[in-house]
Amino acid sequence: MLFTYVIPPAWALDAYGAAPASDPSADIPPFVIFAMLLVYCVGFHVFVHIPSGLLGTRLGLNHGGLITYASALAIAGVLTASALLVALRMEDVGELMQLWADFMVRGSLGLAGYVWMARRSRETTTT
Template sequence: MHLSGAILLFTYVIPPAWALDAYGAAPAGDPSADIPPFVIFAELLVHCVGFHVLVQIPSGLLGTRLGLDHGGLITYASALAIAGVLTAAALLMAPRMGDVGELMQVWADFMVRGSLGLAGYAWATRRSREITKT
């Protein structure tokens, strides 16, 4: 799971669109800005950790368990399906998600970032199973 979390954190090198919009609306020298720029970076970190704990870890573990006797692609696909459902459930509980278009955009952003981390996790678990078999 550390690999998937590290990959997820690395994907935030390219910030999501909402963070870029918020950062542009909060100039560093403006004391009347609603959100200081460092809060935007802190929120990115909270999103990353929250997504990793609420979605990536459970979907990786369940996907690995469901695809245990099957190939790596089945493991990855089941982990992605579980991640999609968990991400949608988490976003529907978020207080500011009223617009369906915004909800789908944020869901797609999380799924792209999470799928890269889950791919790393699926590769690592498959590789560890190959090593233990020999």
């Protein structure tokens, strides 16, 4: 989740540049863009990150970390696509795929940390 705040997505930077703070006629004030970034980040974490991390760990319970990570990524990919289709109802497939790829790159780093932490905690409890 922290990666989303450190490097904001391209759409947030484009929207922020299009809405200068000194322009009272701007459609969206700049602070709303960052608030929406926070909403997207928390929503992605709740609807995609947590379920895919838990299901991926459960499916890869008796397998190596790579199988656990791959299953978590596959689940995250399906959940991300579903969430974007439901939430945004985009017509342009290219734009949807670009947004999906952005979310998946950001989410894959978080899932890698989650899988590592889950494997490590299971190893310390069994020894």
